[in-house]
Amino acid sequence: MDTLVIGCRTTENELLSAMEACSVRYDISWIEAGLHNVKKKLNRTLQERIDASGSYGRILFATGFCGNAVCGLSARQAELILPRTDDCISFLFGSCKEKLLWNDSYFLTEGWLRGESNIWKEYQRSLEKYGEARTRRIFQALFAHYRRIALLDTGCYDIDGALPEAKRIAGTFSLDCQVIPVSADYLRTLLTGPWDPARFLTVRPGGRITDADLAVTY
Secondary structure, three states: OOEEEEEEHHHHHHHHHHHHHHOOOOEEEEEOHHHHHOHHHHHHHHHHHHHOOOOOOEEEEEOOOOOOOOOOOEOOOOEEEEEOOOOHHHHHHOOHHHHHOOOOEEEEOHHHHHOOOOHHHHHHHHHHHHOHHHHHHHHHHHOOOOOEEEEEEOOOOOHHHHHHHHHHHHHHOOOEEEEEEOOOHHHHHHHHOOOOOOOEEEEOOOOEOOHHHHOOOO
16 A cells, blocks of 8 residues: 655654664655644645545554644545644654653754744744844743753754754753653554554544544543
8 A cells, every 4th residue: 555654844853764764665745843833724734735645545644633733634535544642742752641741841853943933933033023122021921831941862863963952942041951862663653553543543534533533542
């Protein structure tokens, strides 16, 4: 069966590394991380990618549920398989429950740092538009519930190269900076199966993702 992977640029390094480790050469349709800022736009883009998938019989989502932005997606001709996690950070931790142990952290990956629409880039643009005093008030409020910037060490990129930027972000918002080891194991299982229903949502051709499908217990 021909397989397409829909991947997020936030975890680009991890997906490519997992594909190499699993010796698979699936085509990838990349989603820019900035689309997560507008859930309806992300949903529409994902449906467009499904509709344009042509002869692929299976589509693997290396994305998580993305704040339930996948709700309402119609499978059309292809089987859809999604990790049962709220987002891609959770599948790097291995589960939503494991990520919750760090719920006072703002998570970064090297792919996130490269994104054009992440909150750090928005901070830079806000400085130019509103000036330092107003921008600091806005972003201090946004980060008020966090204790640390957590740079996720997935083993798939140069952590020493990304750490200075993470420390700069943490220092700007008076947060601690910590490196947390995680892995791409969940992604490797996504690529190869088996797809345990407790860990993966499978939508058969012609099916549609509903609210009831999106309960996350893992």
